Amino acid sequence: MNRFLRALWTAVVVLGVGLVIGGMVAQLGGGTGVDHRPALVGMALVAVWIVVRVVARPARDVPEAGGPGRAGVVGYVLVLVLGVTVAVYPAREAIGDRVQAIGDNEPSFDMREPEALEAALAAFSERAGHRQVVEVTLNRSMVWARMPIEPGELLVRVWGYQDGDLTEAGRGNDAIHPTSADEQFSLDEVAWDQILPAWNRARAEFVAETGEEPTGAIEIYVRRTRGDEPRTGPVQVHFSFPGAARWRYSMNADGSGLTREQR
Structure with a gap:
């Protein structure tokens, strides 16, 4: 050569x-x-x-x-x-x-991103041994899930996921248990990849009308709405922005129907 x-x-x-x-x-x-x-x-x-x-x-x-x-x-x-x-x-x-x-001392990645959120949900499912939940709460840095110890039971454990670590956030507290097993739903019922895009659309609307960025630790809740008994209605996504007025948003579990109620 x-x-x-x-x-x-x-x-x-x-x-x-x-x-x-x-x-x-x-x-x-x-x-x-x-x-x-x-x-x-x-x-x-x-x-x-x-x-x-x-x-x-x-x-x-x-x-x-x-x-x-x-x-x-x-x-x-x-x-x-x-x-x-x-x-x-x-x-x-x-x-x-x-x-x-x-x-800025902020989380290195956004837990609302679809891949990060799916990793958290997979960790919850693996640890619990099933995919039934009572409520999922998430923000930029962490995800929490209230999951029954066994599907159909009232007793729940609260799991938290942050920076790739899964922790048990609470159990044995009557305040965290649902009043009915009908409050449970499957993680598979929710279009998790639609949550952040919906939040971004709501944020753009908020900024356009107020001229300000939403502030504070804004949490997103995924749970059943109230029905004949507490929280036995359809599964929905809820979040709100604090500001001059408190704006509340809701969306169907499949990612459709994003609506705002201004108070």
């Missing part, structure tokens, strides 16, 4: 290493949902290099003496930086948001 081809081949491998490093940075800094394709391309390039150099190279192929020189080293560093940049660039906004959240 002549010097030019060797240099080109090395540059390709260095690019692959940069893509892998950049992919790791994007994953750590941007969280779930980042584009993994650049890192996968980098891994493929490195894998091809390993096959060519270790497996397919004849024993008589002895590397030529001499290094790439100062200019070559600088070139390879630039190629490495290019690979890292290509992998990190698509996740730049998510990385910026996480850095800002850390600086």
Whole structure:
């Protein structure tokens, strides 16, 4: 292999290493949902290099003496930086948001995001051994679920999920138990991925009419509405924004019918 081809081949491998490093940075800094394709391309390039150099190279192929020189080293560093940049660039906004959240002492990711919320619900289901709940409460940093110890029972446990950790928030307190087993519903009845988009639509309406951002720890409640007995009606999503007036929003479990009541 002549010097030019060797240099080109090395540059390709260095690019692959940069893509892998950049992919790791994007994953750590941007969280779930980042584009993994650049890192996968980098891994493929490195894998091809390993096959060519270790497996397919004849024993008589002895590397030529001499290094790439100062200019070559600088070139390879630039190629490495290019690979890292290509992998990190698509996740730049998510990385910026996480850095800002850390600086502001806020949660590093939004638990209302569909992937984060689904992870919390999956953790609840695995620990409880079923998917029946009485109520789910969530905000930007945490999710809580009141779940019966066994489906159909009145006794419940309260589970909390934050930063990937599942904790038992309470049990044995009569105040947290429902008055009827009919208050229970399945997690599968709710379109969880529609909650944050609905909240964002409500927030945009609030800002447009008040000229202010909603403030405070705004919690979203998913539970049955009141029926003939306490909370035995349809499952709905509820939240409200404090401000000059207190605005209350509700939405059907399937993500339809977002409505506002201004008080």
